[in-house]
Amino acid sequence: MPNHSRPLVDQLDRRQELGAFLRSRRERVTPDEVGLPQTGRRRTPGLRREELALLAGISATWYTYLEQGREIRASEQVLESLASVLRLNRHERDHLLRLAGHHTPPTDPEPFEPLTTEVASVPLLLRPHPAYIIDGNYDVLTHNQPAADLFPNLTAPADRPPNFLRWVFLEPLARDVLADWEPEARGLLARLRALAGRHPTDPRYTRIVDELHEHSPEARSWWPRYEVQARHSGRKRLRPPGRTIPVTYTYTAFHLAEQPEQTLVIYFAEAEAEAEAGADAGAG
Template sequence: MNTVGRRREQLREFLRDRRARLTPEQAGLPAAGRRRTPGLRREELAMLAGVGVSWYTWLEQGRDITVSAEVLDAVATALRLTAPERGHLYTLAGLNPPCHTADSGPAINAQTRNLLDAWGTRPAVLRDRYWNVLAHNDIAHAVFGYDTPTPNCLVTYFTNPRYLALHDTWSAAAPAVVAAYRADSARCPADPGFTAVITELRTRSTEFARLWSRHDVGTPTQAVNALHHPEVGELHFDTTTLTLADQPDRHLVLYNPRPGHDTSRRLEHLHRLRLAPPA
């Protein structure tokens, strides 16, 4: 069985299972008489979703039919699917998963806070989907010199003198940074959070405006990050971005000293200068 055939088979099994789990009482329908099978009938589900019985039957059978996001949303709502289940339904139906607009909120759980702090003398940052910094360890603040309560990683990269001081390194990495942000923002094209960041940077950085107009797209999971710190000089990092499994709109960015540079020693020196307790 090819990929499309297997996906349709999974769609059929998923829809049947979720329909069988939903009782008439849960759906707000009268439970009239005994039922030979558990859950809602196809006719009832189609009525709740506002679609034709034949169309829903074909969808549940995994037939090759045209499916719109609006109709799929109606089916998902009728089935009372969770956000992960709704995304799964989209994938099985051959559509891009919907944008999850729900935000995890400002709270940082203890496990994530401990992980940030455990990164020790290496910077670690927790950011949201818009690349706003939600939390960081102490050395990250000392390295990047955040000067606003909720800095944005993209804005910082294009406006912070510490990055701009290493012009050649910065210029080489900037296109990939912008391409990664375009890929992230494309998942939620109407999200005002992305629009606000893009609008701000277009007015503050001509180089960002130029790169954004190129419409390059990329999703690098690792990148080289370099800056010039006013107290300890050049710092070069390998960066890795990890998505929190239970909060997919939260991303942990870990900075590790890049081999071949003196970054580790400089970080230790910065830690003693700024963060170590007095003797």
């Protein structure tokens, strides 16, 4: 059974996680992408350790120690060189630096600040558009009825705070509502990975990671891939209850000024947006 009392940093030693992250990224870069010739049959995908070390201008032995989780300290310059060869995006680079101790997270969980009445009522003001406010670990702090209708059983089970990650991975209806369930779920898990890396001692992240590992085979399979993303706005294809054809929704995320990891998310059906635009044009 998962041990919820242990902080994430104790369960996943930071050096071991750094090595696993580097290895996962090394395996996805092909020799062709970095200008190396293909030489014979390769036993592993991606670059070899010595190839990556050569391209980054560091010792192959030293890089091997780094990937093995040995107790060595990598300079920011070396990490930047590795990030460049591995073609890390901005969020992956930040995650690499944080794992290596160059962006040291707080040693204690940030105090949880409950929503004020004024902030909690914002989704109600946004009806008929689905809207909710989530915390950094995707607990749903408040939501309106259109959101509850669009994401059925969002508040189940009743013995714990509603959580959007739990809904996506563990609620069977989520696979019907999310027309593109797998890429949506993988992206959500990658965003959790980035947020958990910033709060390694916060038990709220430990609990949701443990719960997903215990109950979701997909989460267990995808978590070791060390994919990281930042929260963002975008588009989703959703099937509202009673609909068989997906509807494309635009969703926008706003971070709260006082609690930047609390996020207001608003959904707007694109067909509705087009109808409103046409009405505005006619009125003009």
